[in-house]
Amino acid sequence: MSDFPRWKYALVAIVLVLGIVYALPNVFLPVPAVQITANRNGTVDPALEQKVVDALKQQNIANTGIEIENDHLLASFANADVQKSAADAIKAAVGDDYTVAFNLKSTVPGWLSAIGAKPMPLGLDLQGGVHFLMQVDQSDVIDKQETRYADDIRSLLREKNIRYESVVRNAQRGQGISVVLKSAEDRTAAANAIAAEYPDLVSQDGSATGDRFVLNAVVRPDKLRDLSLNTIRQNLGTLRNRINQLGVSEPIIQQQGDSRIVVELAGVQDTAEAKKLIGATATLEYRAGYGSPQDAADAQRTGIIPPDARLYRERGTNRPILLSKQIIVTGDQLTNANSTTDQQTGRPAVSIELNSAGAKRMLDFTTNNVGKYMGVVYVERVVDTKTVDGKEVRTPKITEEVISYAQIQGVFGKQFQTTGMSSPKEASDLALLLRGGSLAAPVDIVEERVIGPSLGQDNIQKGMRAVMIGLALVLLAAALYYKLFGLVADVALFFNLVILVAVMSAIGVTLTMPGIAGIVLTLGMAIDANVLICERIREELRNGSTPHAAIRAGYDKAWATILDANVTHLIAALALTTMGSGPIKGFGVTLLIGILTSMFTSVTVTHAITALIHGHRKLKTLSV
Structure with missing residues (x-):
């Protein structure tokens, strides 16, 4: 008889139900929408809603819904072409008091959203997003630095009791600070104090007329270069912090040339809100x-x-x-x-x-x-x-x-x-x-x-078709070769995919093409574990064990091999996740989650289904 405990049945049932519920939002695809947000002088109210409705009617543009959500109005449409025409019509109608931007409206039922179930965000290669090219104003860095040095020099001269008439920035940017002193001795003392306190400044004697002795302090060229490089690095770090506040997964933020930064945000279509926060x-x-x-x-x-x-x-x-x-x-x-x-x-x-x-x-x-x-x-x-x-x-x-x-x-x-x-x-x-x-x-x-999906819709469809065909062939081969146990493995493989998608959706992992490759690899490794179990059961039957004893021994003996193989895969996936970035990290995260879910479904879920089928029956043989 089966010795599979009841608490494990309960565990399997709970995990499978939660997996189905939290994977379900991915079935509900978002629809194209236009978002209207009020600027300082605008108001989002029923009057604005009526104005949008009238503008769309005038242009004979059909919508699938218009509603006020929080501080903005969202109008949804059947496809992207209608969305673009609607955005142009709405912009002309509402004027400059409102920001009109592309967006996507979620179609996930409210009861799923209420329990925190949400669809998996798609990467830039699958869904597209927004692209920004930004120019860093390097001259502002020089302005701030020279102004700061001017304030510091004033404080230094007062602290050292050195008489001065004025400390001002020179009219031409990058030409430093002009210090006007009362005597040659004061100028020498000021030059020595500045050299000791601020080594990044080079002091040079200027003109002297009457009791006006000028000292020019200029920032060293290598210091200005360091400032420019540090400015880019600081801006990159700040932009990453701000984008983290947006909640965008796997953004691309990188330097281009000496003074430009590229930012690409997957799945974001509201350029106005993104631009407001980033720029x-x-x-x-x-x-x-x-x-x-x-x-x-x-x-x-x-x-x-x-x-x-x-x-x-x-x-x-x-x-x-x-x-x-x-x-x-x-x-x-x-x-x-x-x-x-x-x-x-x-x-x-x-x-x-x-x-x-x-x-x-x-x-x-x-x-x-x-x-x-x-x-x-x-x-x-x-x-x-x-x-x-x-x-x-x-x-x-x-x-x-x-x-x-x-x-x-x-x-x-x-x-x-x-x-x-x-x-x-x-x-x-x-x-x-x-x-x-x-x-x-x-x-x-x-x-x-x-921007649209970088891989192109045709490539995405071909990739998904290849995944589905490969999965179908794996399922068919397992069912034909291992018969009933192969069908059980197929059911577990399906639930492995469901639980994997549910976990990725729940923690907000962005799905990219490398991520899809990680899912395919996970499914392949999951069927490998069932192959080991089935072969062990066959071996026990050949050695004369009873069917129930063969099932029990097959799972027990295969578990050590499955664990060893998956631990080494986990180490590799962990390395990709912690040290990789972009697509490599996406592949590693998917692989890491997939290994953990496959160990559960390939062993525990298949064992539970097998115990349900064979546990309380007298068996003469097994269909394996």
């Missing part, structure tokens, strides 16, 4: 208030602004605000940012946490300036795209607004809140950008496009 350089600058509100109004009226101050506008009220040119801390000194709600006012806010350097600067500033004002400047760099004479012209535009201007009520340093956001979504978006990290230099998206 944005939104950050915060905390600056000291300068003068009184009347001083700001006078500066706006006369156009005369103090040399160490800048005139800003406050968001919403548009009132003028004077702030110091010297920055207390910036967004790149943040270690964490989360959207929250201000407990006192109930308005959206961002909870900020600074690194040690930023915390010290903020603590020192607030300690010495309680009762004075501080402004928070929201800096955003966007690219305006216009069509001129049939050509697309891109113009970078930097927007700087004061989102908060308030009196410092007490001393704070590492943790505090920034208010002034117009909505919870704006606070959430800003926190997301700040968490992803500030770009070391702004990037301009010089090329963007939605």
Whole structure:
């Protein structure tokens, strides 16, 4: 009689049911859709929905559904051709207050989504996605570095009690900082202090007239080269962090040439949302208030602004605000940012946490300036795209607004809140950008496009056809050669595929053509395990064992060989997963999961089915 325990039957049943449920979403294919998202002046409401419906009716474009989801409106269509025509019609109807982008609408039933079942994302070679080519603004790196050195030199001269008249950047970018001192002795002392404190600066004596002695400090060329290379590396790292926030699997992010970065995101069709997150350089600058509100109004009226101050506008009220040119801390000194709600006012806010350097600067500033004002400047760099004479012209535009201007009520340093956001979504978006990290230099998206599957639909169909034909031949051969035990192996092989797809879907593994190759290899190895079991059972029967004893001995003796073979495969798959990248990693992850699922289905599932068939019957022979 069978000695297969009941708890193993229960385990097999639970795993198979969960496998079917979590693999099921892959049957429901997404449909082409157009997503309409409101910009700052737009609103997603039933009026917008009616406007979209009217625009589609006017162009005789049929849709399969229009609905408002969260903060956007989604209209779905029968195919990609209708989707493109609909996007053009909707863009013309809604205007510049809305962003219209391609997307895919999920058709997975709500009850599956409610339990966390989701379809497997497809890779760029199978599904296509978005492609961005970005140009890094290297000149901005030089500007920031020279400005930082100018501030540091001022502090150094005050610390060393060296008399100076001014410390300013030269008009031409890359020509360093000009320091005007009171005497030749002061110039010599300044040159020595700068050389000792900042070895990356080269000091040269400039002109001398009366009591004006000029010293020029220029950044070394090799330092500028290092800055450029580090800028690219930092931007690559920041973009990876931001894309991780998007939740895109296996993105391609790589350097192209000396100043460009290529980003390809599989399965993403909403270029607007991806571009907003990837290309944005939104950050915060905390600056000291300068003068009184009347001083700001006078500066706006006369156009005369103090040399160490800048005139800003406050968001919403548009009132003028004077702030110091010297920055207390910036967004790149943040270690964490989360959207929250201000407990006192109930308005959206961002909870900020600074690194040690930023915390010290903020603590020192607030300690010495309680009762004075501080402004928070929201800096955003966007690219305006216009069509001129049939050509697309891109113009970078930097927007700087004061989102908060308030009196410092007490001393704070590492943790505090920034208010002034117009909505919870704006606070959430800003926190997301700040968490992803500030770009070391702004990037301009010089090329963007939605790309189709790189392998081509014909190649994908041929690849899938080859997989199905190969699988069918394996199943047929097993059934013909091992008879009933071959059919049991075929059933286990089918459930192996189901469980493998379910696990990959549940943990979000991206399916690519190398991944499909890993699935095929997994299925081949799974049938190998059943071949070993069947041959062991045949051997036991030839040695005179009873059918039940042959089944029991066949599984027991084959298990050691199956385990040894799969452990070596696991080591190889683990190496591919941990050390590989891109398609190699995709193949390794699929192989790793497939080996684990095949060990369960080839041994435990087939044993359970065999025990159900033969366990309570008196047998004279076996169909094997």
